[in-house]
Amino acid sequence: MAGRGRPSRASVYERLGHALAELDQRFGGLPNPKEAESIWADIWHQEAHHSTALEGNTLVLREVEMLLTQGRAVGAKPLREYNEVKGYADAARWVYGQAMEPGDWHDGRLLSMSEVRHIHHLAMTPVWDVAPHPDATDREGPGSLREHDIHPFPGGMTPPTWPLVPAQMQQWVEDVCATSKRVGRGEIDRWLPEELARLHNQFERVHPFIDGNGRTGRLVMNLVLVRSGYPPVIILKRQRSAYLAAMQRADDGDYGALGELIARAMYDNLNRFIVPNVAGPARMVPLTALADEEFTLIALRRERSAEGSTPYRDLTGSGAAPVGLLMPTARRGTSGGRGILHTPNKCQLCAPARTLVGTSPELNLLRMTSVPVVDDSDADPLG
Numbered sequence: 001m002a003g004r005g006r007p008s009r010a011s012v013y014e015r016l017g018h019a020l021a022e023l024d025q026r027f028g029g030l031p032n033p034k035e036a037e038s039i040w041a042d043i044w045h046q047e048a049h050h051s052t053a054l055e056g057n058t059l060v061l062r063e064v065e066m067l068l069t070q071g072r073a074v075g076a077k078p079l080r081e082y083n084e085v086k087g088y089a090d091a092a093r094w095v096y097g098q099a100m101e102p103g104d105w106h107d108g109r110l111l112s113m114s115e116v117r118h119i120h121h122l123a124m125t126p127v128w129d130v131a132p133h134p135d136a137t138d139r140e141g142p143g144s145l146r147e148h149d150i151h152p153f154p155g156g157m158t159p160p161t162w163p164l165v166p167a168q169m170q171q172w173v174e175d176v177c178a179t180s181k182r183v184g185r186g187e188i189d190r191w192l193p194e195e196l197a198r199l200h201n202q203f204e205r206v207h208p209f210i211d212g213n214g215r216t217g218r219l220v221m222n223l224v225l226v227r228s229g230y231p232p233v234i235i236l237k238r239q240r241s242a243y244l245a246a247m248q249r250a251d252d253g254d255y256g257a258l259g260e261l262i263a264r265a266m267y268d269n270l271n272r273f274i275v276p277n278v279a280g281p282a283r284m285v286p287l288t289a290l291a292d293e294e295f296t297l298i299a300l301r302r303e304r305s306a307e308g309s310t311p312y313r314d315l316t317g318s319g320a321a322p323v324g325l326l327m328p329t330a331r332r333g334t335s336g337g338r339g340i341l342h343t344p345n346k347c348q349l350c351a352p353a354r355t356l357v358g359t360s361p362e363l364n365l366l367r368m369t370s371v372p373v374v375d376d377s378d379a380d381p382l383g
Contacts, residue, residue, distance in 0.1 A: 011262055012193045013260075015267065016193065019267060019271070020230065030100070031228065032101070033097060043232060044068070045114075046070060046090075046233065046234050048064055048085050048092060049061045049064040050237050052235035055214055055215060062162060063075050079130050083129065084127050086099045088123050091122035091215075091216075094119070095219055095226070096232075098223065099222075099223050100226065109218070110176060110224060110228065111173055113173050116220055117143045117168070118158060118222055119223070120142055120143050121143030122144055123142075123210045123216060124143075124216075125142045128141060136148075136210050139266050142212075146209055146210040148162055150207050155248035156251075157251040159205060159207035165208050169206055169208050172202055172222050183228075191258065191260075193259035194258075194259030196224075196259065196262050196357050197262055198255050200262070201255065203220065212272040221233060233262055234268070239350065243258075352363050
């Protein structure tokens with residue numbers, strides 16, 4: 001049951017369904033990584049950061065971005081942690097590329113066992129180079145199935161003995177492909193996010209590798225999602241407890257909590273990363289698309305209602321952030337018609353950074369070349 005002020009699970013699923021239909025019908029589906037590099041780079045950084053953080057990696061987002069964009073290991077973290085992020089990022093980039101433009105790896109099916117093993121190989125090789133699993137044999141390296149039994153999980157679930165893993169993984173891959181066909185024919189008997197939850201949970205229950213199963217499972221899920229035309233999922237590090245609890249419930253056949261977590265993550269990427277960038281100069285950008293962990297929808301709505309504020313999306317090529325709020329600095333006791341750039345990543349009301357110092361006519365010109373932002377959160381059950 002939904003809590004007070006919280007939308008029901010069914011309404012979350014319905015809202016996601018409507019948004020996915022709009023993405024496909026009005027925008028032509030997901031943007032190609034080559035044609036929308038900045039969009040996918042944002043997703044790439046966020047996923048590499050959060051998915052490795054779920055497993056205990058301590059690099060912050062800024063360190064992840066420096067590592068992936070400049071190849072610089074900023075900070076004083078163990079080498080293993082940098083390699084964890086680098087390996088995950090390499091695998092995620094391969095996933096996005098193969099999902100949108102399949103290469104020789106793709107045999108025409110939605111997923112193959114060779115792709116699962118290759119994703120694990122890409123994600124884990126940099127880690128293995130500096131810190132191989134202490135119990136692994138030479139036959140259990142990156143890309144190879146485990147030949148060890150796994151201790152029971154904290155919730156009581158015990159993965160299958162290792163001789164059963166190859167057959168169970170092949171069966172799982174076939175289940176993924178068959179499920180996709182049933183989805184296409186409208187023959188599934190549960191909500192799509194809960195079907196995805198079932199598949200993701202089953203992968204983790206098999207636990208096919210001696211290490212790196214969580215990372216590989218999330219990467220494989222995103223390969224399936226993007227290849228099917230859906231946005232990728234990023235489980236945030238602050239959601240770790242909810243994610244693990246939902247996985248334990250899924251172990252008992254209850255896929256609701258995990259399905260809702262996946263649905264919200266899909267909607268977040270659809271709204272925050274994709275829709276504002278493919279909307280174009282004639283489209284309205286929802287205020288919810290500006291929200292992130294640092295600046296909540298409530299904070300943005302507060303600034304939206306501030307006298308003289310103008311929500312906008314920068315189309316001028318000035319190098320400013322893609323979306324934000326343009327507000328008069330008179331609120332800070334200044335004058336002269338100057339403006340403040342408020343974005344999800346940096347807020348000049350909180351810390352000085354890129355202050356727009358043009359005259360009023362210049363600011364008016366910026367407004368004229370910008371996309372309006374509308375607050376549709378009251379009608380948005382995910383808000």
